[in-house]
Structures are given as structure tokens and as C-alpha cells.
Amino acid sequence: MSQPQNRLDSPVLVALDYADRNRALAFVDGIDPASCRLKVGKEMFTLFGPQLVRDLHQRGFEVFLDLKFHDIPNTAAHAVAAAADLGVWMVNVHASGGARMMNAAREALTSFGKDAPLLIAVTVLTSMEATDLHDLGITATPAEHAARLARLTQQCGLDGVVCSAHEASAFKQQFGGGFKLVTPGIRPAGSEAGDQRRIMTPLQAQQAGVDYMVIGRPITQSADPAATLQAILASLREEV
Ligand SMILES: O=c1ccn([C@@H]2O[C@H](COP(=O)(O)O)[C@@H](O)[C@H]2O)c(=O)[nH]1
Secondary structure (H helix, E strand, O other): OOOOOOOOOOOEEEEOOOOOHHHHHHHHOOOOOOOOEEEEOHHHHHHHOHHHHHHHHHOOOOEEEEEEEOOOHHHHHHHHHHHHHHOOOEEEEEHHHOHHHHHHHHHHOHHHHHHOOEEEEEOOOOOOOHHHHHHOOOOOOHHHHHHHHHHHHHHOOOOEEEOOHHHHHHHHHHHOOOOEEEEOOEOOOOOOOOOOOOOEOHHHHHHHOOOEEEEOHHHHOOOOHHHHHHHHHHHHHHHO
């Protein structure tokens, strides 16, 4: 297990969603590990496996392994422990897997002590809006349903949730400052929303009190990903 040595205050998690490992590493090799953390999700992990995470650690980056485990408690717990063995900084499950699954996942990390990754749970995907919930028979709004799942997540002793930045200020009041809010669906002004629905700009998300903002395509699909990342970071610093 190799843990990165540096540490940083950056709120930006870059979603490293590339089908091409060389393109991903070309971007990574052009940025400073102190400027952001990297999120490895289902696409790159399925294509390139744990070695990709080791390669990023070796370059000094902390990694959020975004595999959103949703399974029976035993399987989810073993998967979370495997992520901890890999030395990731953060790992997640789906809150809709329920309390027994989340408790099992949390307990699986106790033996890692201070080396345990942060464990968070996905509430309502940022690509979802009210009509998507209605299709599932859920009549609550995305914000109400996300709050219900966040409450359950906190009761299970996890470190925080994935939610949209729209829920951030209410969740900080309800669940306290220490409960981490990780928000995808971040779109700099003028960039395409794509499949995302509950979106905010980086600055709006910072003002709403999010802890970490996940930004993928606006950076990775830009003409100069490293420069786009720097511009986003600069815009956030200006407002501090
Ligand atoms: O609710 C969620 C949970 C996870 N994601 C992931 O974040 C990134 C977002 O990428 P963009 O290109 O900035 O849209 C992506 O890896 C998702 O799998 C999310 O979007 N929403």
C-alpha cells in the first residue's frame, strides 16, 4: 500500500473519466498533486483496475475511489476493505443500500484505524430530478429524499455524503460542519450540463459550503485540461 505524502486544502476532485489511460496520465502528469485530488470511477477502474490507483498514488495524488458499492452487507463490507487495502483517501457506497449495509461497511474499516479512508454514501445522483424519482415511486423531491438518506448515513456513522450543491447549505445546518459534503454536478458558467440536472458553478458550490466539488468533463474534455483546472482554482481563490 503506497500512500501519497503531500497534503492540500484544495476542494477540487477531478473526475478522471477517460477511456484512454495514456490521455489520463498525460493530464495527470501536467498538474500538481497539491492542486486537487483525483476521482477514479467505474469507467477507468473497470478498464484498468487497481493498478491505475497505484499509479496515481505513486505520482503523489490522493484518490477518491468512486465505485458506489450497493450490495448485500457482507459484499459491500469486503469491497470497502479492499479499497482501504489499496490505500485510497475516500470510498463510497449507496445510502439506498440501507443501514445494515452502511454499518457493515463502516465496521469493515475499523481495523485500519487512522489509515482508514473516508467513507461516504451517495444520496440522490446529481443526474436525477423529480421526474426520475417519480419513475421509481418516490414522491419526495430530490432534496427531501437526499436529506432522508443523508440522515440515515449520519446515523450509521459514515463521514459524509455525495449530494448536489443545491442541498449543501441546508445539509451543513442539519448535519453539522464535520459531515463532509461531496458534490458532483459542478459546471463552470457556460459549460454544458450534459446528463447532469442539479448543477451549480464552482463558485456557487463554494459559497453553499461544500467540502469537495467533483468536476469531470468541463476539465477533462476541455482543449487544455490543466489550464482549465488552474482557472477554476484561481476563481475559487479570488473569492476566499
Ligand atoms: O451523484 C453523482 C455521483 C457521482 N457522480 C460522478 O461524478 C462525475 C461527474 O462528472 P462530470 O463529467 O463533471 O459530470 C462522474 O464521474 C460521475 O460518475 C455524479 O456525477 N453524480
